[in-house]
Amino acid sequence: MNTEMLDTLKARLDAHRPLAPEVVKNLREDLALRWTYNSNAIEGNTLTLQETKVVLEGITVGGKSIAEHLEAINHAQAINLVYDLAEQGDSLSVRAIKDIHSLVLKGIDDRNAGLFRTVNVTISGAEHVPPDFLNLQDEMGRFMASYKGEGANLHVVERAARVHVDFVKIHPFADGNGRTFRLLMNLELMKGGFPPVVFQTSERLAYYEALEGACVESDCDSFLEMTERLVVDSFKPYWFALGLSEEGL
Secondary structure (H helix, E strand, O other): OOOHHHHHHHHHHHHHOOHHHHHHHHHHHHHHHHHHHHHHOOOOOOOOOHHHHHHOOOOOOOOOOHHHHHHHHHHHHHHHHHHHHHHOOOOOOOHHHHHHHHHHHOOOOOOOOOOOOOOOOOOOOHHHHHHHHHHHHHHHHHHHHHHHHHHHHHHHHHHHHHHHHHHHHHOOOOOOOHHHHHHHHHHHHHHHOOOOOOOOOOHHHHHHHHHHHHOOOOOOHHHHEEEHHHHHHHHHHHHHHHHHOOOOO
């Protein structure tokens, strides 16, 4: 991972902060839409980008389930929580993890929202098998210790990527894991001053394959490469909004 290049991009954006309120509002609204649409589509939600937009504006889309509407609304609300948590700048906590997950499943599966699973789960199509639910407390304890220990010494982008990978390995919830992991990854990026990234539904297969390699073979290279590319892409809307050229970056 070319951390020097990533830090150069961040420093360029930092030189223009604070951004004008109208620029921040426009960027945030656009990001929330693309982030919500893609994250939900990766999990099978059939709302299109434009349908997601109108749902977030309070309009019901005919032919779509209540659950799909709630997935869009909930995800947008979870993004708002992530922004609030990023501004607070505190270390990741179990409470924050559960609060984000609680919003993701609100009104869809209230029985499991914000609670670690009490059943064993499998990941459809994956070789990796998450740990027995009886071991979840120990697994989460090890995660938090690693996050606060060696994780604290990693570059923020690598730490964010590894948070995502580690949660895929543990799969602590009965449902809503993927959306929650991507929110948590972006929380780490945002706390470190980087824009959130959007995993594209068009790259779903490559995304899953990269995570599978990280979980089964402990080979994070592909996922780190994907993350680096997405971080670079995440700056582009800022360059456009600020009228800055991407040449020479």
